[in-house]
Amino acid sequence: DAGVTQSPTHLIKTRGQQVTLRCSPKSGHDTVSWYQQALGQGPQFIFQYYEEEERQRGNFPDRFSGHQFPNYSSELNVNALLLGDSALYLCASSFPGSSYEQYFGPGTRLTVT
Amino acid sequence: AQKVTQAQTEISVVEKEDVTLDCVYETRDTTYYLFWYKQPPSGELVFLIRRNSFDEQNEISGRYSWNFQKSTSSFNFTITASQVVDSAVYFCALSTLGYSGAGSYQLTFGKGTKLSVIP
Numbered sequence: 001d002a003g004v005t006q007s008p009t010h011l012i013k014t015r016g017q018q019v020t021l022r023c024s025p026k027s028g029h030d031t032v033s034w035y036q037q038a039l040g041q042g043p044q045f046i047f048q049y050y051e052e053e054e055r056q057r058g059n060f061p062d063r064f065s066g067h068q069f070p071n072y073s074s075e076l077n078v079n080a081l082l083l084g085d086s087a088l089y090l091c092a093s094s095f096p097g098s099s100y101e102q103y104f105g106p107g108t109r110l111t112v113t
Numbered sequence: 114a115q116k117v118t119q120a121q122t123e124i125s126v127v128e129k130e131d132v133t134l135d136c137v138y139e140t141r142d143t144t145y146y147l148f149w150y151k152q153p154p155s156g157e158l159v160f161l162i163r164r165n166s167f168d169e170q171n172e173i174s175g176r177y178s179w180n181f182q183k184s185t186s187s188f189n190f191t192i193t194a195s196q197v198v199d200s201a202v203y204f205c206a207l208s209t210l211g212y213s214g215a216g217s218y219q220l221t222f223g224k225g226t227k228l229s230v231i232p
Contacts, residue, residue, distance in 0.1 A: 033219065042117075042204055042222030043158070056217045088156055092220075100146045100208040100218040104158035
């Protein structure tokens with residue numbers, strides 16, 4: 001049973017560019033949440049997707065947007081990249097009705113130069 | 114607003130010593146969940162333990178144990194007989210219902226405690 005998968009593993013982008021990160025949830029999970037983890041910090045909640053809609057959002061600007069597909073996989077898009085967007089981006093999935101317990105993927109490390 | 118505080122930034126212990134990681138949380142919710150996650154250098158967050166707000170029973174699971182006290186809003190985690198493989202960053206997290214309700218929970222993490230176990 002595959003766990004949560006994320007792609008790519010690493011990414012280097014230039015300031016001002018746009019980036020798309022991808023996540024496939026664990027089998028049987030329908031809810032996907034995204035977190036940003038800056039170096040030396042704990043993960044910060046970005047948003048959560050359920051039934052292809054953004055259900056919850058943390059304190060992140062509109063430059064951060066997402067999408068969930070009918071197969072429950074999800075994308076995180078970041079526009080107009082800033083140096084401060086450099087971080088590990090973690091995707092987490094959860095069972096239907098049990099989003100209090102989230103299973104995390106290995107993350108995508110984004111470096112903005 | 115939810116908040117999780119891990120006052121210990123870094124801890125070093127010698128192998129086989131016991132170590133306790135502290136966590137204090139803040140929430141006005143009456144229903145919430147508390148977690149400990151381990152993050153090795155690879156970056157993936159590994160689930161360790163979970164407790165809900167209605168169950169203050171403290172348990173032991175192998176070398177792990179936890180002490181949940183609602184009166185002091187603390188959820189401390191102990192590793193007994195530490196091993197080098199326990200070296201990692203440990204995060205305490207609080208799961209609460211978000212503003213949209215409807216079963217939508219979000220996790221609030223502390224800043225983590227880096228544990229180094231010296232052989």
